[in-house]
Structures are given as structure tokens and as C-alpha cells.
Amino acid sequence: MPQLSNSDRDAVLATAAAMADAARQATLQHFRAAGLMADTKETDRFDPVTVADRLSEDRMLEVLAARRPQDAVRGEERGARPGTSGLTWHLDPIDGTRAYLCGAPTWGVLIAVADDSGPIYGIIDQPFIGERFEGGLGRACVTGPMGRRALGCRGARSLDQAILLSTFPEIGTEAEGAAFRRVSDRVRLTRYGMDCYGYALLAAGQVDLVIEAGLQSYDVMAPIAVVEAAGGIMTDWQGRPVHEGGQVIAAANPQVHAAALALLA
Secondary structure (H helix, E strand, O other), X not given: OOOOOHHHHHHHHHHHXXXXXXXXXXXXXXXXXXXXXXXXXXXXOOOEEXXXXXXXXXXXXXXXXXXXXXXXXXXXXXXXXXOOOOOEEEEXXXXXXXHHHHOOOOOEEEEEEEEOOEEEEEEEEEOOOOEEEEEEOOXXXXXXXXXXXXXXXXXXXXXXXXXXXXXXXXXOXXXXXXXXXXXXXXXXXXXXXXXXXXXXXXXXXXXXXXXXEEEOHHHHHHHHHHHHHOOOEXXXXXXXXXXXXXXXXXXXXXXXXHHHHHHHO
């Protein structure tokens, strides 16, 4: 796809910001509310969805329909809609609904726009803390309680000095869990339960690795844009593009990426 014109770039950025603002209002309306209930999408395990998930995506879709009806969209809750512009928006209205249900502020809203080559811009937004991480289209920054700061991943260090994040200790299949533990056993520190906020922390230079499995495109598109804009790397466990999700490794630099990838293989 040809490079965006300045006017198209500005329109995309403004649309993404308006969508993130709308999702903030929708998610905070129900966060830590008494009696918040969740349905489950699956019968064999608890995969929660709440009224806030659906409301957040609906509000973002309203913004998109008003501002850029020519673009396609893939959302977690409302599915896909075709477009004619060559751009597709990938929306996760609440990444980390389990954390949301617990009142923990590690969930986030994920917004990404992609062309045929992959994501060109993404937002990881944490409404309760008020932090917005942006990557792509010339941006690599976080805006929040500490003001506006540039994003930048950590420099190279040995694997035994690295910090690793993941959402679930029981990652993926039995084989995937064993591969993950090979890395976890070698790093200095492993922490769990961060959802999309883990990728934001990697882009902010706080940690070295995020390793997960079983993800979807709307889980990864925004983190890819933010992590890569901050100088990091995000691939599957074989080092290939990971735009459709699945097994995911995000790394602060090529050295720690290669060291972890060798253990995952």
C-alpha cells in the first residue's frame, strides 16, 4: 500500500485518539462497579465478557463509522467488517477482562490500524491509570500521570539478568508450557498477570521479554506497533511475523530475543 499522505496520517491519528477516548469513558463507567457480572464465551473454561467489553467496542465502532467508514475493522466482540481503503482496524475493547473483573488496573484497550504489510500504528491505553502508549506513524511515546515521555526498550543484557512477563503461568498447551519454563528457569525474574500492559512496560524500558501463546490478531496488532516503534522485536516462537497471533515473543533487543528463541524452539 502507498505511504499515507500527511492528511491521511493526521486523520488516522485523530480517529485512533477519538476511539481511545470513547473506550476510556465506556470502560470506566463499569470498572470496579458493584455487581458487575460476566458471561463466558467458552463452556470448558472461563473466558469472560462483560457489558463493558461490548460497550467499549460499540463506542469505538461509532467513532470509526463517523470518521472513516471506508476502513475495514476486526473486533473481538463484534467481528469483522470489510472496507475499501486498504486499512484495517484491529480492536480489543478490554484486553484483560479477568483483571478488569478483579478491579486490577492491568487491563487495557488495544487499537491498531494495519495495511497489507502489518500494523502501522497502535495504541495501548490504560484508562484507570490514564496512560496511553503510542507507536508508529512517527510516534513512540507514552502520555500519563508523569507527563509525556519517549518510549525506548532496554539495551542488551544476558538472559540471566532479564525480566520476563506473561499473563498465565499455565501457558498454552503442555508442550508450550514446557518451552516457556525453559526460558523462565533461566531469567532473573518472571511475573504474571499483566495482559497487554506487559507489552507497554517492555516498550517503556522496564522489562526485557513478554512470552505468551494462544493470542488473536486483535491481541497483538497494537502491541506490535508500540513495541517495534520503541525499538523492540515481536515475532512468533520461530522468529516469523506474528500478525495473526498464536505463539508470541516480544523482546527488548535482538540479543535477548535470540537467547529466548533458542530455548523456545
